[in-house]
Amino acid sequence: MASLSSLNSICIDPACFIKYQDDVKISKPKKLCVRASVASSAPQSVQFEDFKARKFEKFRIGVLGASGYTGSEIIRLLANHPNFRITLMTADRKAGQSIGSVFPHLVKQDLPDMVAVKDADFSNVDAVFCCLPHGTTQEIIKGLPSSLKIVDLSADFRLQDIGEYEEWYGQPHKAQELQKEAVYGLTEISRDEIQGARLIANPGCYPTSIQLPLIPLIKANLIEVKNIIIDSKSGVSGAGRGAKEANLYTEIAEGIHSYGVTRHRHVPEIEQGLSEAAKSKVTVSFTPHLMPMSRGMQSTIYVEMAPGASTEDLYQHLSNFYEKEEFVVLLKKNEIPHTRHVRGSNYCLMSVFPDRIPGRAIIISVIDNLVKGASGQALQNLNLMMGIPENTGLLSVPLFP
Ligand SMILES: NC(=O)C1=CN([C@@H]2O[C@H](COP(=O)(O)OP(=O)(O)OC[C@H]3O[C@@H](n4cnc5c(N)ncnc54)[C@H](OP(=O)(O)O)[C@@H]3O)[C@@H](O)[C@H]2O)C=CC1
Numbered sequence: 150m151a152s153l154s155s156l157n158s159i160c161i162d163p164a165c166f167i168k169y170q171d172d173v174k175i176s177k178p179k180k181l182c183v184r185a186s187v188a189s190s191a192p193q194s195v196q197f198e199d200f201k202a203r204k205f206e207k208f209r210i211g212v213l214g215a216s217g218y219t220g221s222e223i224i225r226l227l228a229n230h231p232n233f234r235i236t237l238m239t240a241d242r243k244a245g246q247s248i249g250s251v252f253p254h255l256v257k258q259d260l261p262d263m264v265a266v267k268d269a270d271f272s273n274v275d276a277v278f279c280c281l282p283h284g285t286t287q288e289i290i291k292g293l294p295s296s297l298k299i300v301d302l303s304a305d306f307r308l309q310d311i312g313e314y315e316e317w318y319g320q321p322h323k324a325q326e327l328q329k330e331a332v333y334g335l336t337e338i339s340r341d342e343i344q345g346a347r348l349i350a351n352p353g354c355y356p357t358s359i360q361l362p363l364i365p366l367i368k369a370n371l372i373e374v375k376n377i378i379i380d381s382k383s384g385v386s387g388a389g390r391g392a393k394e395a396n397l398y399t400e401i402a403e404g405i406h407s408y409g410v411t412r413h414r415h416v417p418e419i420e421q422g423l424s425e426a427a428k429s430k431v432t433v434s435f436t437p438h439l440m441p442m443s444r445g446m447q448s449t450i451y452v453e454m455a456p457g458a459s460t461e462d463l464y465q466h467l468s469n470f471y472e473k474e475e476f477v478v479l480l481k482k483n484e485i486p487h488t489r490h491v492r493g494s495n496y497c498l499m500s501v502f503p504d505r506i507p508g509r510a511i512i513i514s515v516i517d518n519l520v521k522g523a524s525g526q527a528l529q530n531l532n533l534m535m536g537i538p539e540n541t542g543l544l545s546v547p548l549f550p
């Protein structure tokens with residue numbers, strides 16, 4: 150048998166892998182087929198017990214920004230991932246601390262202490278999740294070894310037009326060469342490109358909830374691309390863990406308010422995706438709101454249908470488009486999606502309703518901003534990039550109530 154410890158990467162045959170997952174669930178595991186991509190192209194059989202015991206046969210993962218909300222969510226999701234193990238974690242103010250001291254819910258995870266990025270050793274890492282603030286991210290990613298696969302959760306590589314980035318983010322782009330390489334990671338829409346990518350720009354939470362229903366409808370010419378009105382609502386974890394006066398309990402509880410009216414930085418990201426689908430410039434009215442809840446996001450989208458199209462057409466098209474998808478679910482007619490039905494999960498639930506104004510429709514989609522809106526979609530993308538089943542580590546059902 151080829152020595153797996155000497156490989157830079159291992160590729161697990163999806164068919165065997167699914168069997169292995171089934172084995173774990175229902176009976177004593179038997180064996181796992183591992184394709185050794187460097188040493189030999191012939192399938193190799195190893196005993197499952199060997200695989201489990203030899204931790205180095207898992208891909209080694211770095212989490213940059215492990216002390217933040219999306220970083221901790223990645224750690225939670227990876228806790229039961231059979232093919233990834235965390236070998237590096239970084240923090241800024243909390244560098245030097247253990248994960249359990251920063252997040253007691255993770256105290257039982259056997260993980261290295263967090264270090265500052267400047268002290269990080271990337272020789273022991275195959276891929277990183279970059280969970281850092283925008284701006285900071287570009288400089289850090291620019292300095293990473295080119296052999297690393299990267300999923301960047303920040304907004305730094307999402308906008309193809311550098312000028313647009315500089316306008317909306319109010320700062321110069323510091324890694325323009327990398328921008329050309331980055332693939333926008335809206336998984337269900339760009340799966341083929343994501344599979345072959347090295348650097349993924351993971352979509353923003355609002356843009357995920359909005360583009361998943363709208364892109365298929367625009368591509369099928371079922372809705373007009375003018376007069377799209379989007380009203381979105383987010384839980385407070387969307388703003389990150391850093392202390393801000395505006396996010397104090399007293400400022401958020403028992404009320405709701407809009408913010409970023411007419412100028413939220415997700416506008417160019419949403420318009421970029423919709424324009425690409427329409428093959429013409431699309432503009433939208435978008436207003437986000439902050440809700441007194443820790444996680445969850447709803448986008449209510451008002452559209453004008455194309456001449457001759459009906460809500461039944463919209464419904465049927467979304468139903469066909471997402472029929473085989475694991476994480477995007479079109480609810481039955483007249484069912485209303487609730488954010489509480491996706492908490493902690495990678496699901497996006499959506500529905501379509503006829504407006505009482507003839508020719509218009511109302512689309513509602515919900516996600517968990519920290520999962521499908523951030524770390525869950527990031528893991529879905531890295532699974533694809535590493536050639537393992539896309540749903541690995543993402544099958545936990547939502548928390549309810
Ligand atoms: N929260 C959400 O729902 C979503 C967030 N995103 C994006 O993901 C990224 C991470 O977000 P989130 O986890 O919420 O943010 P947090 O503020 O919760 O966490 C930020 C992390 O980055 C570290 N950090 C901060 N400044 C620096 C620096 N100068 N150098 C190195 N590390 C630094 C922090 O370390 P320390 O704690 O030690 O200071 C912390 O680990 C952001 O770009 C955000 O916009 C994307 C989609 C959704």
Ligand SMILES: CC(=O)N[C@@H](CCC(=O)OP(=O)(O)O)C(=O)O
Binds near residue numbers: 302437439
């Ligand atoms: C509630 C809240 O503040 N949400 C954040 C969006 C979170 C997100 O997706 O941010 P990135 O584009 O930076 O990744 C905001 O409105 O800025």
